[in-house]
Amino acid sequence: MAGIDLVPLVDEGLGNSAYLVDLGDGRALVVDVSRDLRAVHAAAARRGLTVAFAADTHLHADFLSGAHQLGATGGTRVLASAAGDREYPHTGLRDGDEVDLGGLRLRALMTPGHTHEHLCYLLLDGEKEVGVFTGGSLLVGSAARTDLISPERTEALTRAQYASLRRLAALPGEVAVWPTHGAGSFCSAPPGAERTSTIARERATNPLLAARDEDAFVDQLLGSLGSYPPYFRRLGEVNRLGPPLLDQDPVLPALTVDTVRAQLAEGAALIDVRALARFAAEHVPGAVSIPLRPVFASWLGWLAPADRPLIIVRDQDQDVDEIVWQAMKIGYDNLIGELDGGLAAWTAAELAVAATALTGPDGVGNVRVLDIRQRPEYLAGHLPGAIHIELGALPGRVDDLPREATVVMCGHGERAMGAASLLERAGHRQLTVLEGGPDDWAHATGRTLETGA
Structure with missing residues (x-):
């Protein structure tokens, strides 16, 4: 196959990249896709492709995987680490296993560190090593964090990450590096702006590959880590079990003012997604302001309860599908509706408002x-x-x-x-x-x- 037709599908808000590879025969491979499959379906449709393979590099903590949905509803073959013990149909791969994609091949490389069951996928065209999907292992100028499994396992995983990065760095310099996590991802140590690289460039510029020894690497990586949203602590297990399947695109029912008031009295939370100035001018007392923008999902997962019903307040020109999908991709299936008519309906009912x-x-x-x-x-x-x-x-x-x-x-x-x-x-x-x-x-x-x- 002359050249690889690879399409990065970047989620700017979560700071992650999925990838679609045109296999040249009407089929496609996708890697590390989220539950929000809109971009995948659009990219495949533009090329007239059927998604035949969906590979996950690890049990993601920052989004729900879309591989389960593709496998269950699209006949897609799901590829994942055998060490992940996933409880839904998939092909479990171990180190060195290869999958024939029909001309191209994927070789599994066991690369623990970010998670215990992490796999990278080396893409081969014949015997030529073209690129490697590095997931949460080798990133552009960095490596993914190692503290998401448990405090007791963090140091051991960090030392495993050291070995995994050096294994990847031994690949030929011209091999492309296609990571999942990048700028804006809370799974990353501080990353650069670029989302893809090469092995040669990372050997020359990645400060973690320049660490003098394993102990220095451990200190350097752990010292660079900041906080992360609490929902990270539960999504890995949801991905292992298989995210709940959707039989149709999610919707956000319109709720009357009286219904909203009754739900709030029973413990529901109100999330106001309007712009900063709109919320400041007037809002429902007690509402939490999380403006709709690319990073909406991250802050929803940080500030909104996952175990209580959530009701949305939005302006009519704000995309309701974007609100719902951003919530669903991080496992917030607890959106029960939106205030019908927005804040105007609340004020028309002569109910109290607040201002900031x-x-x-x-x-x-x-x-x-x-x-x-x-x-x-x-x-x-x-x-x-x-x-x-x-x-x-x-x-x-x-x-x-x-x-x-x-x-x-x-x-x-x-x-x-x-x-x-x-x-x-x-x-x-x-x-x-x-x-x-x-x-x-x-x-x-x-x-x-x-x-x-």
């Missing part, structure tokens, strides 16, 4: 500042004296904060509004959200940011 003040950099003044960005962001530069609590940790810390005037900030404002909504729900008042980030404040005031802890 916004300010520009000049309005920060001398009040307390709460910075809710990720730790590396905070260390790189923050307002002098700012308190730091990551947004993901805030739900468990709302009672630790004094109830006094506070400006809440992040990098742009969306995460800060989410934080303010959590604090308001816990009874905090006198909250203001900064539109913009620390660089905007420094530019507007002429003052210098602090760095470090």
